[in-house]
Amino acid sequence: MLTSSVENYLKAIYYLQHESGWANTSAIADHMTVANPSVTMMLKRMAAMQPPLISYTPYEGARLTPAGEKQALEVIRVHRLMETFLVRVLGYTWDEVHADADRLEHASSPLLIERISALLGDPVRDPHGEDIPDRNGLLPNRSELPLTNLIAGQSGRITRVAADRPEILRYLGEIGLNLDVTVEVLEKAPFEGPLTVHSSESGSDHALGREITNRIFIDAAH
Amino acid sequence: MLTSSVENYLKAIYYLQHESGWANTSAIADHMTVANPSVTMMLKRMAAMQPPLISYTPYEGARLTPAGEKQALEVIRVHRLMETFLVRVLGYTWDEVHADADRLEHASSPLLIERISALLGDPVRDPHGEDIPDRNGLLPNRSELPLTNLIAGQSGRITRVAADRPEILRYLGEIGLNLDVTVEVLEKAPFEGPLTVHSSESGSDHALGREITNRIFIDAAH
DNA sequence: AACCTTAATTAGGATATGCTAATATTATAC
DNA sequence: GTATAATATTAGCATATCCTAATTAAGGTT
Ligand SMILES: [Mn+2]
Ligand SMILES: [Mn+2]
Ligand SMILES: [Mn+2]
Ligand SMILES: [Mn+2]
Numbered sequence: 001m002l003t004s005s006v007e008n009y010l011k012a013i014y015y016l017q018h019e020s021g022w023a024n025t026s027a028i029a030d031h032m033t034v035a036n037p038s039v040t041m042m043l044k045r046m047a048a049m050q051p052p053l054i055s056y057t058p059y060e061g062a063r064l065t066p067a068g069e070k071q072a073l074e075v076i077r078v079h080r081l082m083e084t085f086l087v088r089v090l091g092y093t094w095d096e097v098h099a100d101a102d103r104l105e106h107a108s109s110p111l112l113i114e115r116i117s118a119l120l121g122d123p124v125r126d127p128h129g130e131d132i133p134d135r136n137g138l139l140p141n142r143s144e145l146p147l148t149n150l151i152a153g154q155s156g157r158i159t160r161v162a163a164d165r166p167e168i169l170r171y172l173g174e175i176g177l178n179l180d181v182t183v184e185v186l187e188k189a190p191f192e193g194p195l196t197v198h199s200s201e202s203g204s205d206h207a208l209g210r211e212i213t214n215r216i217f218i219d220a221a222h
Numbered sequence: 223m224l225t226s227s228v229e230n231y232l233k234a235i236y237y238l239q240h241e242s243g244w245a246n247t248s249a250i251a252d253h254m255t256v257a258n259p260s261v262t263m264m265l266k267r268m269a270a271m272q273p274p275l276i277s278y279t280p281y282e283g284a285r286l287t288p289a290g291e292k293q294a295l296e297v298i299r300v301h302r303l304m305e306t307f308l309v310r311v312l313g314y315t316w317d318e319v320h321a322d323a324d325r326l327e328h329a330s331s332p333l334l335i336e337r338i339s340a341l342l343g344d345p346v347r348d349p350h351g352e353d354i355p356d357r358n359g360l361l362p363n364r365s366e367l368p369l370t371n372l373i374a375g376q377s378g379r380i381t382r383v384a385a386d387r388p389e390i391l392r393y394l395g396e397i398g399l400n401l402d403v404t405v406e407v408l409e410k411a412p413f414e415g416p417l418t419v420h421s422s423e424s425g426s427d428h429a430l431g432r433e434i435t436n437r438i439f440i441d442a443a444h
Numbered sequence: 445a446a447c448c449t450t451a452a453t454t455a456g457g458a459t460a461t462g463c464t465a466a467t468a469t470t471a472t473a474c
Numbered sequence: 475g476t477a478t479a480a481t482a483t484t485a486g487c488a489t490a491t492c493c494t495a496a497t498t499a500a501g502g503t504t
Contacts, residue, residue, distance in 0.1 A: 005461065025482055038462050040483055045460085059469060059482060089311070090337040100331050107329040109322050115312040227491065247452055260492050262453055267490085281452060281499065 004106040006053070007075045008032060009042055013054060013062055014072035024061035073137035079105040080126035080133075081116050087127040088120060094127040094161075094178075095169035128169075129160030129179050129217070143220035147183065147195065147213040155184035156218035163215045176202025177216065226328040228275070229297045230254060231264055235276060235284055236294035246283035295359035301327040302348035302355075303338050309349040310342060316349040316383075316400075317391035350391075351382030351401050351439070365442035369405065369417065369435040377406035378440035385437045398424025399438065 002010075012031040016023035029039045046068070047056035053068035064072055082101040086092040092100075108116075117123070117135075124132055124140065131139045144159050158181050163169055176199035177183065186205060187196040194207040208216075224232075234253040238245035251261045268290070269278035275290035286294055304323040308314040314322075330338075339345070339357075346354055346362065353361045366381050380403050385391055398421035399405065408427060409418040416429040430438075 003460075026480090034461095035463060036482065037464085037484080041461080086334075090334070090341060092333075092337070096333070100334050103329040103331075104326075107325040109325075111314075111318070112308075112312070112322055115314070119312060225490075248450095256491095257493060258452065259454080259494085263491080 002071060005042070006046065007071070007106055008102075009039075009046065010053065010064070010068060010072040011075055011079070013064055014069065014076065017063060022061045022063065028062070070137055073133045073139075075105055077133040077135075077137070078108050078113055080130055081113065081120070081123070082108075083126045083128070084120055084123050084132070085116050093170070094173065095166040097127060098164075098166065125179075127179070128162070129158070130162075144217040145220050147185070147197070147208075147216040147218050148210055150185045150188075150195075150218060152185050152188045155182055157182050158216060159219050160217040161215060162217070163212065168212065168215075172212075172216075175199065175206050176204060177206075183216075183218070224293060227264070228268065229293070229328055230324075231261075231268065232275065232286070232290060232294040233297055233301070235286055236291065236298065239285060244283045244285065250284070292359050295355040295361075297327055299355040299357075299359070300330050300335055302352055303335065303342065303345070304330075305348045305350070306342055306345050306354070307338050315392070316395065317388040319349060320386075320388065347401075349401070350384070351380070352384075366439040367442050369407070369419070369430075369438040369440055370432055372407045372410075372417075372440060374407050374410045377404055379404050380438060381441050382439040383437060384439065385434065390434060390437075394434075394438075397421065397428050398426060399428075405438075405440070 009028065009032065012028050013023040016027050016031065020027075025036055025039045025043070028034075028043075029036045032039070043054065043056045043062050046053040047062070051067040052065050053071060054062040054064055056062045079101050082104040083097040086097045086100060087094060122134075124134075126132055131142070133139050142159070147156075147158075150156060158177060158179055161169065161172060161177075161179070163172065172178070177197075178201060182200040184198045184200075185195055186198055189195070192210055194209050195213050196205055196207045197213075198205050231250065231254070234250050235245040238249050238253065242249075247258055247261045247265070250256075250265075251258045254261070265276065265278045265284050268275040269284070273289040274287050275293060276284040276286055278284045301323050304326040305319040308319045308322060309316060344356075346356075348354055353364070355361050364381070369378075369380075372378060380399060380401055383391065383394060383399075383401070385394065394400070399419075400423060404422040406420045406422075407417055408420055411417070414432055416431050417435050418427055418429045419435075420427050
């Protein structure tokens with residue numbers, strides 16, 4: 001069985017790889033709040049495991065092997081199931097779930113995972129709209145685009161919020177930008193300026209910087 | 223925060239201390255399936271912590287300090303809440319809960335604990351009839367006696383089953399010896415022989431060795 | 445009192461994971 | 475194309491936890 005630490009590295013590498021195709025040392029170190037040499041060491045170990053979880057090229061970075069990707073998706077599945085459980089069964093808000101899910105994801109047996117999934121009706125999205133890999137690690141394809149890409153006058157349904165900082169999630173919730181809410185872009189300031197959006201849920205308008213609108217995703221099937 | 227390992231030692235020491243007043247090195251080693259020198263090392267560390275979790279006398283053993291007992295009761299509280307959750311919410315049987323609870327007990331935040339407890343209605347007993355310490359680590363007093371102590375003709379309600387091996391729990395469940403079931407002692411063989419008992423639940427009779435009847439507890443308020 | 449048995453500790457190592465400081469490599473900038 | 479900045483690796487160390495083998499202490503026996 002993999003240690004918690006290895007599982008956390010797998011997740012970090014998975015995310016980085018899906019952003020930019022590669023996971024380099026400093027990006028992993030950043031993501032995990034760990035020093036660079038710790039990452040180098042761990043990458044070597046993970047590449048030396050039987051079977052290897054990553055392929056590692058010094059000075060370039062790491063990529064998941066099929067075995068590594070399978071394990072990563074399993075951890076991500078458990079993480080997202082746990083988040084969903086915490087919100088739906090224990091009444092957490094979407095900004096409260098991350099730290100607890102990050103520990104629970106390493107403490108689950110196959111039985112626990114199955115039972116949690118069944119209890120929730122085999123959910124396909126977590127509280128942030130992230131896809132939950134199925135038992136076999138499969139993810140659905142979906143079409144969405146960042147809120148930033150809408151032009152003034154366009155509207156759409158929020159399908160996912162990729163903001164990692166809890167404060168941002170709490171703020172968005174407070175102003176009525178939750179999953180499945182329809183938003184309309186009223187104004188889009190030039191020079192990478194803020195977007196003014198209207199929430200159908202709260203009925204109020206808010207100006208949001210692109211740091212945030214880049215992380216709010218809208219159903220592309222307009 | 224304490225490591226999982228330290229939390230497991232705390233539990234082991236708590237149980238041994240409540241059986242015999244002391245927790246000596248080999249007993250702890252046995253209980254934890256760990257070698258003796260590992261225990262000696264850990265006891266030294268736990269006694270050196272700030273505040274100390276145990277008092278440790280070389281060649282004699284360990285005892286929990288008040289701080290250590292508080293922490294131990296907290297871990298036990300979480301363990302038993304998790305067991306209760308696994309049975310009541312996820313449909314585990316009482317013989318399936320232990321290993322999972324043993325991992326989950328180390329992965330819980332104060333919020334998680336409160337929410338789980340609230341979801342279950344602040345339960346006071348776990349699926350084996352063990353008392354769940356309350357938020358402040360307080361345990362109720364209760365009066366019970368081992369099934370072994372009943373004489374032929376006497377009957378009583380099962381309040382607790384302290385069998386640790388899952389196979390025993392599964393067996394007892396199968397023959398209808400569950401919590402709150404009323405049992406009658408039909409026969410008690412001499413020379414530490416078996417007890418023949420009748421279960422009101424299954425309506426059937428069974429001969430049980432004293433290894434087992436010593437671990438089944440009966441409400442003493444006959 | 446010397447002896448033996450059992451239990452516990454000490455010695456010496458191993459593994460997993462992290463850190464800082466020093467060094468090497470790669471990429472960028474003139 | 476060399477100098478510089480940025481990244482990454484190596485070296486050297488630390489902590490937590492476990493192990494086996496060797497030694498020591500405690501307690502009971504003759
Ligand atoms: Mn994690
Ligand atoms: Mn999520
Ligand atoms: Mn445990
Ligand atoms: Mn129990």
